[in-house]
Amino acid sequence: MLGTSSAVPTRHRNHNGYLLRWDGQGFLFDPGEGTQRQMVHAGARANDVHWLCVTHFHGDHCLGVPGIVQRIARDRVRHPVRAVFPASGAAYWRRLRHASVFADTDVISEHPVSGPLAAIGPLTARRLSHPVESYGYRVQEPPGRRMLPARLAAHGIRGPEVGELQRKGSVRGVTLEECSEPRPGQAVAFVMDTRLCDTVFELAHGADLLVIESTFLSGESALAKEYGHLTAYEAGVVAADAGARRLVLTHFSERYGFTDEPAFVAEVRRSYDGEVVLARDLMTVPVPRRQSHSAVK
Template sequence: MSARDLTVLGSASAVPTKARNHNGYLLRWDGHGLLFDPGEGTQRQMARAGLSAHDVTWICVTHFHGDHCLGVPGMVQRIARDGVEHPVRAAFPASGARYWERLRHASVFRDTDVIRERPVSGDRMTLDTGDAPFTLVARRLSHPVEAYGYRLAEPDGVTMLPERLAARGVRGPDVRRLQEDGRVTGADGSTVTLEECSVRRPGQKVAFVMDTRVCDGVGELADGVDMLVIESTFIDADAGLAAEYGHLTAAQAGKVAADAGVRLLVLTHFSERYPADEEHRFRDEAAAVFGGEIALVHDLDRIAMPPRRRT
């Protein structure tokens, strides 16, 4: 199976620091690469991470604040310059189409025709992913400007049970036929169904939630995901500022993860107001309400998807 992992290209919020670049996250998924919120400097960060424009098949913008989109011009021009031939779908809030157009054509360059725009509108929208091995849903969030989160989900599959196959005399090509058709004739002439010889294998799921207050959309995106990549701009002492500016605290991110049954909580989008020696407070406050695995990320971290759920 191809790689499934997240590369953190930037983890700052509005103001980058010496240690943290503006946002940027590349999710690799079975030969596809979803680039979320390419902020300023994303092109260089990808080079530092050993990634290239050819790795990108989607650009997903949550909203048009600069720290989430000012890397779009560089990425589009790099896609053109490097001769990327496969389609690159671009999802963004339809209400910000004029900003997308400015970013898409920000300077003079030899253009490319591989960018396929997918404007997002309404409270919830399922995007056309073609033959990709996942679905992609955008959900409206609560921020001073229109913003969306994204949820990627692999369809559920099945795990075959060898002992049950053997007991019913199903072997060789009949196993594949059983998977494809749902039933075959067993060695004794009886009908064997897929349900008898398999158990459900939940598909893996990832949610990407940036600038937002707590709202129904956050919980819907996060519900049952294996990995939740979520902003935690403030610590709890500054919860008033978080609400005013339309952001989450680390404790709120932790509670979202706990309520949603998340397996791996990935905290990012940290305000520059907190010095490096206080960063542990983000993890501590999230861990106080969420007992699962927490990753407090740094730039160029690469985070593997958690192992599959068995059932």
């Protein structure tokens, strides 16, 4: 959690910035102003970034792009970096991408998204409800299978034969299905500025980790709706309906301090009884361990 404030940073909360480490790749979401410095504090490097994902082009979600791009160039990152952003904001992207004079890099490829749904590799983007075009993101691992030691032993399958069974699907007439169970792929959903809408629930469905804005408490619900934001109560409703395993609240209005955190939890608890994390800058939040197929049922 590189930054957890909303439009206005505070003494304790930087503008947005979220680095997801996922299967050897780094997804940097919404680098707001100061993200490059926050990465230094967090021990993260430009080489840790493989995806640069912008939900929309309000300043608190993108003003850190120039520093990140220039750091990628300065540190001579060699691997490809995919930049994903709303196609309607391409002009803003170009201004941020080339905001000042620097020795450029060609490792960054641009992937503008448009329409209600777009998919790029493990990343899915869905259109949200905000005064400007905004997208939520979901990172999804493909489903797999979990090997069951007791069944392997019962069939006398051990050593190199286990790998052969996984690769080929059968060994000595014993099938993979006989020695394993389905393993659902893990998923992380990232939902920033939006009103409550169907797409929010679709992004969050079955997520192991749901990182979601909760800009306001319910006392400001009219203001939240006007400006296209969620309340903590609505974030809890989403998490409960979607069956999210771990809920992370972030993007807090500057009107709230740490002493208001119990009120955010109380609103969430009106509908959601799972794990709740109130994000703070430089906090590390693990993705929950995989569940077995039987646990999912």
